[in-house]
Amino acid sequence: MSIEFKHNGRLWRTDTVDEAMTLRRKLEAYDEWTVESGEEPSELKENVWAPDTVTDLLKNAGDLQMRFLRLIAEGGSVTGDDLVVGLGLDSVVSLAGVLSGLSKQLKKLGLKPSDLYTVEVSWAGKNKTRRFRIASEFRWSASELGWPDKWP
Numbered sequence: 001m002s003i004e005f006k007h008n009g010r011l012w013r014t015d016t017v018d019e020a021m022t023l024r025r026k027l028e029a030y031d032e033w034t035v036e037s038g039e040e041p042s043e044l045k046e047n048v049w050a051p052d053t054v055t056d057l058l059k060n061a062g063d064l065q066m067r068f069l070r071l072i073a074e075g076g077s078v079t080g081d082d083l084v085v086g087l088g089l090d091s092v093v094s095l096a097g098v099l100s101g102l103s104k105q106l107k108k109l110g111l112k113p114s115d116l117y118t119v120e121v122s123w124a125g126k127n128k129t130r131r132f133r134i135a136s137e138f139r140w141s142a143s144e145l146g147w148p149d150k151w152p
Contacts, residue, residue: 012050023051030140037136048115049141056109057116058142058151064089065102070148072117072134080130 002013003020007027014020061069064087071086072078080092089095103113116138120131142148 010048026144030137033140034136048111049135049138051141051145053109053111054138054141054145054147057105058145058147060105060108062101064098065105066151068098068102069116069134072132073139073142073148077120077131077133080132083132 002015003017004011004013005020005024006012007024008031012023014023058066067087068083071083075082080095084092084095087095087098099113106113106116116135118133118135120133122129122131
């Protein structure tokens with residue numbers, strides 16, 4: 001029998017009362033952290049990153065996908081060119097392949113790439129720069145599970 005509760009308009013499920021209480025405390029702590037980091041309560045987004053969802057993504061992501069996540073988590077805002085070098089890829093076309101695979105993993109979880117990271121595009125003349133940034137909701141939920149430090 002699962003335990004269900006609503007938080008910020010979203011239905012959450014856990015297996016035990018203890019898990020439900022722990023998750024509720026974490027969700028409330030996240031709400032406080034978000035407000036303290038300068039966001040208005042009306043700007044709070046629904047956090048799709050429950051512990052089970054984070055775990056499923058991290059366990060099923062490939063090596064390059066995991067390295068991509070680590071690079072953007074550690075770098076704050078990382079350019080596509082820096083990711084190509086950091087991942088040891090040949091080109092941005094190869095990076096697109098990594099992102100495509102990650103998108104497929106997200107789709108299996110009912111999520112979109114924008115739930116996990118954002119891409120900011122800027123132009124300087126004819127030069128296009130893409131900057132990747134991990135979603136704070138994912139970073140926070142994953143850090144609660146010890147990622148990236150305690151994950152291979």
